[in-house]
Amino acid sequence: MFSHTPEQLQELVSFLLTEAKALGATDAAAELSEGSGLSVSVRKGDIETIEQNLDKQAGVTVFIGQRRGNAGASDFSKESLKASVRAAFHIAQHTAEDDCAGLAEADLLEKNPKDLDLYHPWQINTAQAVEIARDAERGAFAVSKKITNSDGASVSAQQSHFMLGTTNGFMGGYAISRHYISCTPIASASTKQGAAMQRDDWHTTSRVPEELARPQDVGAYAAKRALARLGARSISTRHCPVLFEAPLAVGLLGAYVQATSGGALYRKSSFLLDSLGVQVFPKHLDLLEEPHLPRLTGSAPFDEEGVRTRSRKVVDAGVVQGYFLSTYSARKLGMQTTGNAGGSHQLQLKSRLTKKSDDLPAMLKKMGTGLLVTDLMGQGVNYVNGDYSRGAFGYWVENGVIVHPVEEITIAGNLKDMFKQIVAIGSDTIVRGTKETGSILIENMTVGGR
Structure with a gap:
């Protein structure tokens, strides 16, 4: 071979x-x-x-x-x-x-x-x-x-x-x-x-x-x-809850990793500067880094510098416990490497409120009336101030039931607010690359339409 x-x-x-x-x-x-x-x-x-x-x-x-x-x-x-x-x-x-x-x-x-x-x-x-x-x-x-x-x-x-x-x-x-x-x-x-x-x-x-x-x-x-997706149409501009389907929710987790990575922190190009010990998510959320799980994409016994990796709670009850640091970025910050030269290892975002029955239909019922987002377009994330604006495709939901597909819209907010407004995480867990999460329900965002 x-x-x-x-x-x-x-x-x-x-x-x-x-x-x-x-x-x-x-x-x-x-x-x-x-x-x-x-x-x-x-x-x-x-x-x-x-x-x-x-x-x-x-x-x-x-x-x-x-x-x-x-x-x-x-x-x-x-x-x-x-x-x-x-x-x-x-x-x-x-x-x-x-x-x-x-x-x-x-x-x-x-x-x-x-x-x-x-x-x-x-x-x-x-x-x-x-x-x-x-x-x-x-x-x-x-x-x-x-x-x-x-x-x-x-x-x-x-x-x-x-x-x-x-x-x-x-x-x-x-x-x-x-x-x-x-x-x-x-x-x-x-x-x-x-x-x-x-x-x-x-x-x-x-x-x-x-x-x-x-x-x-x-x-x-x-x-x-x-x-x-057939029969999709736009909707009027409004504020409403937004449910990110699990494959897209992984992207929100990626935004958090980007903002708490050493390079962004020592260059002061992150909206989460000095967030160690700070409540960034609600108290029901934990983020675990598990580099030693067999067979997974994000698993590694050591990082790109040979530093040993370890299991840790990156976020505990919504409070930031650690960053993602290489040797160089850690020295720049006066800290010690976290074994993340080359990026994060296998990450699991979990809510202490999630039940086994909280699949996507259950998450739609939790949302009640709002937007289920299943596709995003464009970049639209400013990691310096946290502003978030993306073109989107999804489904309008009323009383927990999908009514019709929705296109030609944008969803907008600020990641600091979005993280704090995570109401629930579904049991519909998916692994994409080095990250794992279920669907994520955010209490309120701006949906721009007609």
Whole structure:
């Protein structure tokens, strides 16, 4: 599957570190990775793309005191690696000193990494991948004659491994896999104004191919979502409760992570500056970081600097308990790294009020009358002041029942207010990337329409 064994990668990482020291580096870090994969897409049964990738990347960071330089290569030959070390050393020589630069403290490094079961290659060939994508489209077209077209279906199988080493005692790496199946059908219907068309999509993703949903089910669910959008119309501008469907609610969690990440905090470009110990969410909310859950996308025994990861409550009863810091950003803030070089690990947003029965229909009943949002368009998030404004698609709900689909609207508010106004979180939990949450009900937002 890979052209190098872990032992060979380790040998090359050690070579890079030795070369850096020989040139006169105070410290150094090096990482090598390689990956391979297959991605295909079809549209209405015809093959659109077939991509096979073979990736190799070497990177070395050199420190001369508190001056830093880094360089990379895609060739693992000794000559190429030596050239990368020389380039990194040369850059460091001509870089200004930075009193926060340097490797992570040795006592924070992971010495005995856990095996988190992250590598499950999907042994499919091109013909099999194409057939899986066609199955997803067939599943969509089988739902209704109103599914008249398709923006395609895709299948991807990816696997990679890496090795990271530092001159202060860290050496570790592991293999990972990630696979997905997606489908985007188009529904159409005749109206007085002519033909109306709507599209929607759905996907399934996992590190483990056997855990992917059946391609026919992916296509069928995507088709039902597209059909449900037919007959959409705008509504008048108003203030009302807004329920974010779980796949979109993950984005709100992402906004929180962005605002409490070290880079945004030390640059003072966050609306949550100095929020440690502050009540940011209601008392019923907790946010957990769980990096050691087997097989999940956000799981990792150590971060990109070799710092050990740990389970922690990032938010406890609505109060911020910790940020997301790398070694550099932590030093900038006068704090200690949280093991988040490279980003957050597996995050779980939970409400102490959530019951097992709080599925999406139950959440609609909790909302009563308001807007269920299922799609967002545009960026529209200002992380400096928290202002939030996005184009949206969704469903108008009255007395807990969907009345009609809604389009050509915007939803707006401020993230500080939105976080404090989270009334409930559903049990309809979904995992998207490194984040996990159910649907999120916000008490009041501005909906801009006609």
